[in-house]
Amino acid sequence: xxxSVDQEKCCAAGHCALAAPEVFxxxxxxxxxxxxxxxxxxxxxxxxxxxxxxxxAAAIAVED
Numbered sequence: 611x612x613x614s615v616d617q618e619k620c621c622a623a624g625h626c627a628l629a630a631p632e633v634f635x636x637x638x639x640x641x642x643x644x645x646x647x648x649x650x651x652x653x654x655x656x657x658x659x660x661x662x663x664x665x666x667a668a669a670i671a672v673e674d
Contacts, residue, residue, distance in 0.1 A: 612673040613658060615645045625664035630657040634670075643669060 613633060615626075622641030626634035632654055635644040650658060662670040 613648050614671045615643045616669045617642050619667045619669035621667040623666050626661040629661035629664055633658055
């Protein structure tokens with residue numbers, strides 16, 4: 611699985627960091643997404659998919 615984020619699209623809602631904290635975090639200064647692991651293990655697939663689905667800005671892309 612490969613994950614990428616578009617920080618320009620990010621609206622700092624934080625749903626990604628809540629759904630998959632092993633993969634996403636937020637910057638202190640503006641809340642924008644930080645991608646912690648661009649190649650997370652398949653065991654995190656469901657939480658990463660949920661994070662992508664919940665993102666109101668569609669800033670997260672997931673490839674299998």
